[in-house]
Amino acid sequence: MTDSYFRGPLRLILILFTLPHLTCNMICPRSCLCNFIGAVKCVGYTITDIPKQLPVQTYLLQLNDTNMKIINEQSLENQDLLLRFSLTNSQLHTIHPLAFHAAPQLKSIKLSSNDLSTLPARVFSPLTTLEQLHLDGNQLETIAPEMFNGLVRLQDLDLSRNKLTSLASEVFNGLTNLTFLNLGRNSIKKLPLTIFRSLTKLSHLMIYNNELEVLEAAMFDGLVNLEELKIHHNQIASLQPQVFWSLRNLKVLTLSSNRLQAIPEKSFYNMPKLSKLTIYKNPLLSLPDHLMGHMPEMREFYLYNTNLTTVPGNLFSNMSGLLSLNLHFNDKLRELPSDLFCCLPNLQKLSLKSNNLHYLHPQLFWRLTTLGIVFLSNNKLKNLPESIFQGLRGLMTIDLKNNDLKTLPGDIFLSNTVLRALTLSGNIWDCTCSIRGIARWIRHNEHVVIDKQDVICHSPVYQLLRTIGSLRDEEFNFCDAKKVPSYFSTSGQRPASTTTPPGTTSTATQGTTQQVTIPATTKPAASTSPDATTLSTSLHTTHSTYYMSPSFYDRLVIEQGPEFVHHNLHRGWVYLWFLPSYTALAWFLMFCHIFLVAAGLFFILAAIYGMYLLSKTIDKLKDECAHNEG
Template sequence: MMDSNFRGTLWMTLVLFTLPHLTCNLLCPDSCMCDFRGNVKCSGNSISDIPKHLPVNTNFLQLVHTNMAVINEQSLANHELLLRFRLTNSGLHTIHPRAFNGAPQLKTVMLSFNALSTLPARVFSPLTTLEQLFLDGNQLETIATDMFKGHVGLLELVLTRNRLSSPAADVFDGLINLTLLNLGRNSIKKLPPTIFNALTNLQELNIYYNEIEVLEAGIFDELVNLRVLKIHQNQITSLPPQVFWPLRNLEILTLSSNRLQAIPENSFYNMPKMIQLTIYNNPLLSLPDQLMGPMPHMTDFYLYGTNLTTVPGNLFSNMSGLQSLNFHLNDKLRELPSDLFCCVPKLQKLSLKSNDLHYLHPQLLSGLTTLNKLFLNGNKLQSLPDNIFQGLEQVFSVDLMNNDLKTLPGDIFLSNRVLEGLTLSGNPWDCVCSIRGIAKWIKHNEHVVLDSNDVKCQSPAYHLLRTVGSLRDEDFNFCDGTRFRSQYFSTHEPTKPFHTFSTSGQTSAVASTTTSPTTTSTTPPTTTSTTIQLATEQVTIPTNTPTTKPSASHTTTPPTSLQTPTTTQPNEESLLITETPLFYYNSRAFYDTLVVEQGPEFVHHNVHKGSVYVWFLPSDAALTGLLMFNHIHLVATGFSLILASIYCLNRLNKSMDELKAGCEHPPV
């Protein structure tokens, strides 16, 4: 019994719940969808007017993609509960002057993306409770000055994507409660200075994508409650001083993509609630020292696409809450003040990519203790200070791609313990001694260097296209000032001085030979040295020489730039290389004077792609004779082969002539 009663109650509840929905569906016209809440949506080319026999509870009617080109006088009649009416994307071009008389209770009218070019005078005046009016996406060129008279309750007015060019100064008078006005994407060239004076409660004003050239002084004076002002993508060339000062509640201001070359001093003062400010894509040449007032709530700032070469050191000092700074794509920005980022302690992302930066001050990033993303790619950085990243303990991503870096200090990333993404490709790495430290770091941190396979040596030639991380410790053995024993250099008795011979006459490197003053032959031998100056590197070759002055024929008068001889300990049988060995030195310059000692005799050098290649033969006479004999034998053999080839070709030619003659005159 109880089970039967329960089932009956359940069925009754289900019927009562679905009855309104079933009733609405039964009354819903063809090409429409209806629900029990009073929402009706109709679409299709078969609809040329508002369908009849709509559900009686219809309060929101949407007509989308229909063939309804005209709203007649009776189209909206007999819909007393209708509050929101939407007719969009339907080719509507005509509205009857009394079209809205039958539905004065409407609160929302949306006539977007149609073909309206004109509106009847005061066509919306019956709608005394109208709150939202959308006329965007039409072809309206003018708005009558009394079109919105009496609409004190209107909250949102959208006129974007029309052809408005010169709205009247009093067209918005009376809209004292308007909170949103969108005039974007029109053809407005000039706005009267008093056009917004009545809109004291306006919170959002959009006049972007127009052709405005000048903002009149005082145009925003009455907009004390404005929170959003979008003026981007116009042709504004200058700003009146203090034009934004009355907007003390402003949170978003977009001035990007205009034609501003300068901004007046103190322009962005009295804006303590500012969250977003954009001035990018303007041909700015400079910024004043005093530009930004306190903006503690600013979290994102964009400044790119300008002609700035530098900026004031205090530009961001009032943005203490800044978290993301996009200061990139300024192809003339070459210098940054050392204290530019001093006062943004919460910054997490810093983008300086694609500027023209050649140098960074060692203290530039020192205050960014919360930074986790740093973009320096696409600049012209040739080097970085040793401590540039010191203190960035939370940075996990650094991009240094496509700069002019040839080397980096080996310990430059030692303090960045959470670094997990580093890119270094696109730089002309010079794989000489100075790169040893960073090469070792890359080798041990390949998981951090995301593009390690593309971080390749561009010089010197003997390391060309090797990855920096593949360089081994033995590739840099010559960098440590190692003393090489006398396998080649000291296999002889030090009884003769160095001899010097003039070479190709290049003047960027010199060598000299010095001896002690002439004394008797019984005086103990003294130590002399040869100093070779190569750019900034010095090679000293010590030797023991007798006190007897060598023959003049063995000494070449040194140029005026010869270095003062240095002395070393006597009997030193070694060659001390302070920086780079002679045959690895990456310079086009070689010696004015070539030093030849009994030992290695350098017989030839050649310059190829910036490197100097030197060939030398040991002074062993037997080996030298053998090599010379082999050379002569090879030359003679080659000459003989050439003569034999000529003889064979001559014989072959004669044979061909005889065969040809035999074919032309066969025997009878």
């Protein structure tokens, strides 16, 4: 009894909820999807006109990838509730002059990516409530001056990706509510001086990827509410002084990829809300001392791919809020002023990579207390001051690869306590006494040097291909010796005790001792054997005449240093050679040799086996052909 009592109302509720869906599905055209709230989407090449049998409550109609070529006078009839209409990625090339008289209530029209080359002059005039109009991705070459007359509520207009070369000065007159205007990716060479004069509410203006050569001095004067101006990828060779001064609310300005060789003084004044500025990919030769006004909200700045050799010391002094600075890929930028980064207390990322920097001032970064990332790769840095990163306690990433560094001070990263990623490869490290400090630091911080296996010695020759992290402290014990007594002996016994100052050696010749000077820096000579490395040492006697006894042609011993074996004496130079004693390196090279030989044998056997299989296959085919012919 209870079950039958509830069964009737439940069935009624179910019918009421499913009725709208059933109704929509019953009248939804083929190739379309309809929902009960009135949104209809139709896709397919079989669609050649706007479907007639649409749900009565349709307010949104989207047609995509159709074969519809014309919107005629009756296409939008009986669509009294339709507010948003789009016909995109189709073959549309013609619109009847009265096509939109049947639906004056439309608020949005999107005709993107079609084949429209012309439009009737006043085709949109009946749409007095239209707020959005997209005509991008067509073949439009001209726009009639009265095209947008009557569209007093229009807020969003997209004319990008067409073939426009010019626009009439009055084409946007009356669009007082327009906030977004996109003219990008056309072929516009010049814009009339007063073309934007009535667009007082415009906040976003896109003119990128055109052929603009000049910006008139007062062109932007009426755009008092403009927040974004994109004019990159044009052919602008010069700027008029104060051309941007009226844009006090501007937040984003892109001037990159133009032909600017110079920028007038104070060009970027009176823009206190600017947060992003790009002037990269311009052949800039110099920048004026007074270029940037007060910009406390600046967050991103891009200045790369220029011909600058240096920049003014106060370039960033008015950008206290800057977070990311990209001053890279300037292959002629050789030096930076010592106080360039004096006033950037919030900077988090600094990119100076791929410039031509040879030297950095010791105090260049000292005020960047919040810096977390610094890129210095692909420059010509030969050395770095010990204090260059001092005090940067938040520094987590340092990129120093591909420079001309031979060594670094052992304490250079001492204050960078949170350092997590350091790259040092691609430098010409000199693994002599000066490398000892940084080698010790690398051994103790191997987890920080992410490319440690590629940080290898380039000199001297007896250290070639060794990683700096493999150098041990005991290998540099001889660096601490104040005296390096060395002698030549023919009998295996020391001669009479003598005191030899650093850089000299004594020789015993027939009971007498002669003092010989050895320069502190030895001169490497060409190797006389593939398995030996040679060094040459210049010997100059303290007397006016040079004399060397036959006993010199015996064993040379140098205390607290590697053992050398005498090889040859030629024109006052002693050529020495030695055999490397690094067991790990020898075993590694032997393993590589064996591996390569084994790999070669494997590939040879594989090739032979492949030829054998190929031969069998050919024989089998021949047999089958002979059998078929028989």
